[in-house]
Amino acid sequence: MNPRIFWLTVLALAIPGRIAAQSIHPFFNDEDVVFKPELLGNWILEGEVKLEFRDLGQKTYGITVHMDKDSAIYFRAHLFCVNEKCFLDGQVAGLKLRDSADSTAPSESSQPAEPGAKEFQLDRSDFLLNRAHGLILVSFSSDTNEFFAAPWEESWLPRAAADDKLKISHTKDELGRVLLTAETDELREWAKDLPKEAFDKPSHLTREKDEDNSEPSAEKRDQNAVREEAISGRK
Numbered sequence: 001m002n003p004r005i006f007w008l009t010v011l012a013l014a015i016p017g018r019i020a021a022q023s024i025h026p027f028f029n030d031e032d033v034v035f036k037p038e039l040l041g042n043w044i045l046e047g048e049v050k051l052e053f054r055d056l057g058q059k060t061y062g063i064t065v066h067m068d069k070d071s072a073i074y075f076r077a078h079l080f081c082v083n084e085k086c087f088l089d090g091q092v093a094g095l096k097l098r099d100s101a102d103s104t105a106p107s108e109s110s111q112p113a114e115p116g117a118k119e120f121q122l123d124r125s126d127f128l129l130n131r132a133h134g135l136i137l138v139s140f141s142s143d144t145n146e147f148f149a150a151p152w153e154e155s156w157l158p159r160a161a162a163d164d165k166l167k168i169s170h171t172k173d174e175l176g177r178v179l180l181t182a183e184t185d186e187l188r189e190w191a192k193d194l195p196k197e198a199f200d201k202p203s204h205l206t207r208e209k210d211e212d213n214s215e216p217s218a219e220k221r222d223q224n225a226v227r228e229e230a231i232s233g234r235k
Contacts, residue, residue, distance in 0.1 A: 028080035
């Protein structure tokens, strides 16, 4: 999946009018929650989109999805595992939009700020944001510098509901959009047996290398200058 499309799908979770495969209750119980310290830090999705995982305490991640240098989505998320499957259960906490006075990231200043714990607090007054729980299937390899994430396959849940194969409490609006209304115990049992086709093709995330964010050293700058002079001299 194209990384931009992947995160446009994630962005859609923030807009109440575009609810897709979400739940009003968490998909996990407390005993299902797993906290992997190795997830903390910056990640790159398919070489294009940057994510930052932060530790909010109590086995909770604060995830910032940087759509560009001026726009971001803030999520509160829990990693949980059931029946050898692992998922991220996430809720949108806020938005920072380019050149917008309507950014919903909770900040007392209109100036851009480095994300902190307050950006990930759920504010009941933000009625424009969707607080439903979204679900992303994640998988890990032996390499702690990579993992894979797969959002819902867009048509699977509505199709299952239409074919009367969605054996879990839910409701639909007039456009056929599905909202899961089951309690957590029922949801987690259902998540155990979700088929592979319920999710889209996994996207590859790799840890951002330190040198990607660092200024080049004086030695490196000198080497680059010499190289540029050599190239100019050959022209």
